[in-house]
Amino acid sequence: MEGCSYYLAMVLVQLIYGGSNILIKFSLAEGLNPIVFVVYRHVMAMVLVGPFAYVLERKQRPALSFSVAAKIFVLALFGTTIHLNVYYAGLAYTSPTVACALSNVIPSLTFLMAVLLGLEKLKIRTARGQAKVAGTLLCIGGSLVFTFWKGGYLFKGFVKRPLINISVGEMRHVKENWIKGALLILMSHIAWSAWLILQAVVSKVYTARLSLTTMICFFASLQSSFLALFLARNPISWRLEWNLQLLTIVYCGVVISALAYYLQTWCISYKGPVFAAMFSPLQVIIVALFSAIAFAERLHFGSLIGAFLIIAGLYCVLWGKRKDNLVAEQTENGKGVLEDNKVLENDISVINPVTR
Template sequence: MNGRNKLLPFVGMIIAVLAQSGSMVVIKVAMKDGMNKYVLVVYSMALSTILLLPFAFFINRSERPPLTFSALCSFFLIALIGTLGQIMTYGGIELSSPTLASAMLNLIPAFTFVLALLFRMEKIYWRHSRSQAKVVGTIASMAGAFVVIFYKGPPIFKIHSSSSYNTLQFSPNLNWILGGLLCAGDSLLSSIWYIYQVSVTRKYPAVIVIVFFQVFFITIQSGLFALIVVRDPSEWELKLDMGLIVIFYQAIGAIGIRYLLQTWCVQRAGPLFCAMFKPVGIVFTVLLGSIFLGDDFYLGSLIGAVIIVVGFYAVQWGKASEEKGIQNLETPCNVAPLLQNKA
């Protein structure tokens, strides 16, 4: 059972990361075709809410705890974190590229570790190498993120000459920096989401209900925001084009399946375990972005991503060493007492 309990969250997070990487690419495709990013969020969330509705009301209905006002407030707050993160992600991808957005996701383990320290979910013993590895790895991850944001560098490889898709009239370097900062902000919000999700799932362990209300509240929140920002009624028109395909992908894969898997994995394995899979996303995103968008991969992204990943795995080594040490301390030694008793 221990092997199965570790394998299922592992597979679940790989699928979730792949869905998120695909999401970044299709978002860029939709915006390249002229679809408004805020409208895309609203339609995707609304469709996902409709698809999740029957599952939320009929699966394991008799086994759920009562739905209280306190639980609804928790769902609303976790949805607000998700709404702000969605807005930052879409803006960051529009200004930069899916590859940079994916590189910024590698900040999530560092942010999660810092937040876990603040909320006393993690401890540091300064004289132990494992604690030193976690601190140094966290600092390295953040340093790597600054490299990705502020040093673009020459392209390493080019599929074809790709033009800029940015709609805001800034210089290319400023677009890149602003996009990176927005994506870094989304990573911070994602870390807060992971930490808070632990508390929510403990109070209300019905994952499908949590995800449904989260998506439902995000639909309302993002809808109100979009109505204020998007004034042109033609922006809300749906057409039989790539934008409609992207909405379906977002609703089913990037929102429904990914949110369910992430929430379930946080419940089963904890926030730091789930955060450790984010570096895998940059591999998926680089491949998908190169194939479907012809995105260039820049030297700064490579150097920064390598630093982030090294720092990330330093944190994970320290965490794994701590858990192994705790298990060794908790394992009773039956041999010595028996020998002593016989003597």
């Protein structure tokens, strides 16, 4: 049952992120300043999680050295300040469905960074090593096809007219902006993959997860406040009213920056960054279904091909990763390293990150 909790937690995280994309898209269209939004949501999360961290972890909280504090500062820089601000800039030029579809490159990007940093073993002469390399290339190639190949429409929305018409004029996208938005979102995902890698390193030296989440939110709000001195100096941008923008800030501050950050830190500390990253493709399914019903969005033929390549690449990486785990388990049990074909016999089913 404990093993299932990690899977359920990551599925919940993707549901949270999928819902946030819709709210954030509307709020940005209504004039919400992205930098102000990042500051507010992390201040709210820090105020919410801080008291729990102080009370529940006061006896088990490790000493905070300058080295650990610097790592947490860099962690907040990659995972929040750079990732979120660049992501929201890209989201303004494209749809939530495309933004979530491009998140499918996160597992392969995370795996590639882990290999380059020596955190992931890669034996290129084995079948499992070749599967992980091929999967990485397929995933990245699929994201490029999804972004740049715009063929004729293959599917229509479930409804003829959008069920939600908030700022419809601003929500429409011109084709020239899709490439710009997609490139910005891909840059943000590179920063997010670096965050997943660094999170695995930091969680080993600072095991108090609630306190770690609080400090990430503190540094994120501090860094974005510094950016706001140059990019968000209009006092009107900081004004809060009872509207959709306030709802978005509360939702993202409480549910994402507080709950989702904690759940991801918890899963990464036990399962590693690649495990957390491989659930990202769920976002595109969640947002695509909602967008097809609420916004009457349609997918291009190129998007279908790109999504197929992304999913195929993802499964190749997961298959290779699973075989690595089986080999490691056999070695730890003193039975020696099994050959690839033996491992395959013990793992006849392809790994599904949602249903296994």
